[in-house]
Amino acid sequence: MLKPAVITRNLHKWLGLLVGFQVLLWLASGLYMVVLDIDFIHGDPLVKNMPPLVTVLKKPGVTMADLAERYPNASRMGLRSVMGKTFYTVTDAGNRYLFAADTGSLVSPLNENTARDIAEYHYAGDARVSRISLITSNPPMEIQTRALPLWRIDFDDRYATSFYIDPHDGALVTRRHRYWRIFDFMWMLHIMDYENRQDAHNPLLITAQISGLLFAISGMWLLIYSFSSSRRAKTRDTR
Amino acid sequence: MRLLKKLHKWVGLLTGIQVTLWLVSGLVISLLDPAKVSGRHWASATVTKPQAQHAPELIEPAELPAAYLEEATALDLGSRQGRPVYRISYANGEVLLDATDGSVITTGEAGATELARRDFTGDGAIVSVKRGMAPDLETRNHHGAYWRVNFSDKASTAIYISAATGDILERRNAFWRVRDFFWMLHIMDYSGRENFNNALIIGVALITLWLGISGFLLLFGSFTRHDFFFLKLPGKTGHAVITLHDPASAAQRTVRLRKGSNLFLSLATHDIGLPSICGGGGECGKCRVKFESTGVPEANKIETGLIPGRLREQGYRLACQQTVVNDVALHLPGGTLANNQ
Numbered sequence: 001m002l003k004p005a006v007i008t009r010n011l012h013k014w015l016g017l018l019v020g021f022q023v024l025l026w027l028a029s030g031l032y033m034v035v036l037d038i039d040f041i042h043g044d045p046l047v048k049n050m051p052p053l054v055t056v057l058k059k060p061g062v063t064m065a066d067l068a069e070r071y072p073n074a075s076r077m078g079l080r081s082v083m084g085k086t087f088y089t090v091t092d093a094g095n096r097y098l099f100a101a102d103t104g105s106l107v108s109p110l111n112e113n114t115a116r117d118i119a120e121y122h123y124a125g126d127a128r129v130s131r132i133s134l135i136t137s138n139p140p141m142e143i144q145t146r147a148l149p150l151w152r153i154d155f156d157d158r159y160a161t162s163f164y165i166d167p168h169d170g171a172l173v174t175r176r177h178r179y180w181r182i183f184d185f186m187w188m189l190h191i192m193d194y195e196n197r198q199d200a201h202n203p204l205l206i207t208a209q210i211s212g213l214l215f216a217i218s219g220m221w222l223l224i225y226s227f228s229s230s231r232r233a234k235t236r237d238t239r
Numbered sequence: 240m241r242l243l244k245k246l247h248k249w250v251g252l253l254t255g256i257q258v259t260l261w262l263v264s265g266l267v268i269s270l271l272d273p274a275k276v277s278g279r280h281w282a283s284a285t286v287t288k289p290q291a292q293h294a295p296e297l298i299e300p301a302e303l304p305a306a307y308l309e310e311a312t313a314l315d316l317g318s319r320q321g322r323p324v325y326r327i328s329y330a331n332g333e334v335l336l337d338a339t340d341g342s343v344i345t346t347g348e349a350g351a352t353e354l355a356r357r358d359f360t361g362d363g364a365i366v367s368v369k370r371g372m373a374p375d376l377e378t379r380n381h382h383g384a385y386w387r388v389n390f391s392d393k394a395s396t397a398i399y400i401s402a403a404t405g406d407i408l409e410r411r412n413a414f415w416r417v418r419d420f421f422w423m424l425h426i427m428d429y430s431g432r433e434n435f436n437n438a439l440i441i442g443v444a445l446i447t448l449w450l451g452i453s454g455f456l457l458l459f460g461s462f463t464r465h466d467f468f469f470l471k472l473p474g475k476t477g478h479a480v481i482t483l484h485d486p487a488s489a490a491q492r493t494v495r496l497r498k499g500s501n502l503f504l505s506l507a508t509h510d511i512g513l514p515s516i517c518g519g520g521g522e523c524g525k526c527r528v529k530f531e532s533t534g535v536p537e538a539n540k541i542e543t544g545l546i547p548g549r550l551r552e553q554g555y556r557l558a559c560q561q562t563v564v565n566d567v568a569l570h571l572p573g574g575t576l577a578n579n580q
Contacts, residue, residue: 002507005518010504013461020458024451026261031444034426034435051312051330056300064316065297078315079300201269209266216262220255222520226248229516229523 005225008218015215022192022208023215029186041183043175046161048124050172052081061104062088071097082170083121089169096168109167115151119163122172127157134167141197142176142184240460241540244521247453254447257427264421276418278396278410281361296339297323303341307334319344319405326404332382333404346405351386354405355398363392370402376419377411379433463562465499480566483511487573496563502528503559514572519559521545526558531568536561 039045056079067077067090076091079101086101098108110118112132119129131154139148143164150173151165159177166173184197191200192208274280300314303325308314313328316338323338335344346354352368367389373381377397384402389395394412401408419432426435427443464472478495485491496505503519503526506512516523524545530536535554538546542557 003512006507009518009520016458020455024455027448027451031448034440034444037436054311054314056308058301063299080313206269213262216259219251223252225517226522
């Protein structure tokens with residue numbers, strides 16, 4: 001029979017080979033996520049004029065009653081503020097419309113120049129727009145859960161900031177930057193969902209966690225042997 | 240390597256319990272079904288109704304009381320129990336106004352009870368309804384007054400309804416509470432359970448990273464080719480014949496050990512257990528064996544530290560620090576062979 005200490009030491013060694021690297025990844029990715037302020041990761045310092053306040057016009061160019069008549073099956077209607085101006089929004093059978101409140105004219109879908117203006121209106125930095133593209137299909141992973149189409153406006157700053165503007169209501173849907181993207185990558189490493197980076201309940205993760213737990217417990221157990229060893233080694237030396 | 244080992248041991252002593260807690264809490268969180276944790280497992284499907292049927296009686300946003308329009312960030316037309324309503328959003332909450340006369344609509348105890356009853360499809364009845372003020376532990380992402388509707392199901396579901404809008408704010412249950420407790424342990428925010436950027440976890444994570452790095456580097460020194468003999472790698476193979484003497488019993492035994500293997504471990508697998516506390520870690524210095532004068536190997540730093548010079552010169556080495564190389568004769572501590580037969 002092998003002594004418990006021998007078994008524990010070898011268990012710890014082999015489990016280390018099996019999950020040691022993942023444990024290191026957990027520690028490193030966890031450290032990244034706790035060190036960087038979550039508001040910074042969300043891009044709060046990159047935006048201004050948020051949230052935009054809605055001004056209700058006394059004599060608008062279009063009324064709720066008009067729109068309700070024009071879109072009798074509308075599922076949503078409302079007021080939004082875009083660059084300080086008021087707009088009416090309508091969602092009807094999956095189609096969305098944006099009307100300027102003052103003139104009542106249909107302004108959606110917003111064109112490239114308007115999308116750029118909105119992005120610059122909310123951008124708190126001083127870098128210039130480097131690229132604009134309309135994303136209609138195959139969205140990048142960083143907006144995988146968002147409804148398309150979306151304007152993507154990239155800024156030439158050290159954060160590689162991207163703003164996403166909805167062409168149908170002018171909203172700044174989300175903002176992304178380099179440290180968010182790294183955070184997202186770290187989260188992927190942390191939850192071991194390499195495909196969608198969302199499912200923290202996958203069998204690979206659970207297997208690694210159980211092995212990791214045995215690894216940690218065997219390590220703690222070894223501490224008992226190690227520290228009683230060094231104490232005895234010392235007393236023998238001084239004898 | 241010795242320094243790394245020392246670092247690994249001491250950081251392990253310092254952070255071992257938290258590392259274990261991270262793993263346990265991570266595991267529990269992963270094992271819990273997210274649909275049950277969020278309560279949507281027992282939530283009835285909601286339907287969005289068209290509003291346009293109310294068109295003739297609508298009042299326009301400009302006709303709503305001005306006080307409710309200041310600071311508004313959005314205004315939406317919707318319906319509540321068949322009546323058209325304007326939902327006005329602010330940075331910190333929402334309010335519902337009747338879209339035919341502009342009066343404020345709030346949700347009272349009876350309304351909240353009804354909304355919760357319609358939402359919950361699980362196996363349980365309403366046992367109590369209480370009013371409270373968000374944020375608290377279970378409603379920490381919300382603001383304003385709420386109704387808490389408690390159910391008698393096994394998971395002790397509590398459905399939180401906003402007193403302002405009648406929205407379902409949260410569905411809490413035993414699954415969520417267990418998850419939240421372990422989430423607290425995971426992110427080490429013991430009061431709010433929300434802030435993972437706290438100084439404590441940053442400090443502990445920084446220290447623990449050294450446990451990981453030192454452990455990872457130690458991994459390279461812990462394995463030899465021999466550990467992977469089952470892969471049948473090309474190269475040195477074969478066995479060495481080790482002759483073992485035990486002064487206590489005058490018995491003698493020979494064993495065939497795989498070349499390249501660790502002497503301490505190989506002997507142990509042949510049921511020859513040398514004295515040891517640390518289990519072959521080069522820490523206790525108890526697994527001393529004396530090599531026959533013709534085949535004494537070099538002593539490494541660990542052996543220099545743990546064996547007095549006089550004994551080293553006589554050929555004493557630590558079995559856990561030695562590799563099987565050639566046929567050799569060893570003198571074991573008295574009684575080793577007898578004890579293990």
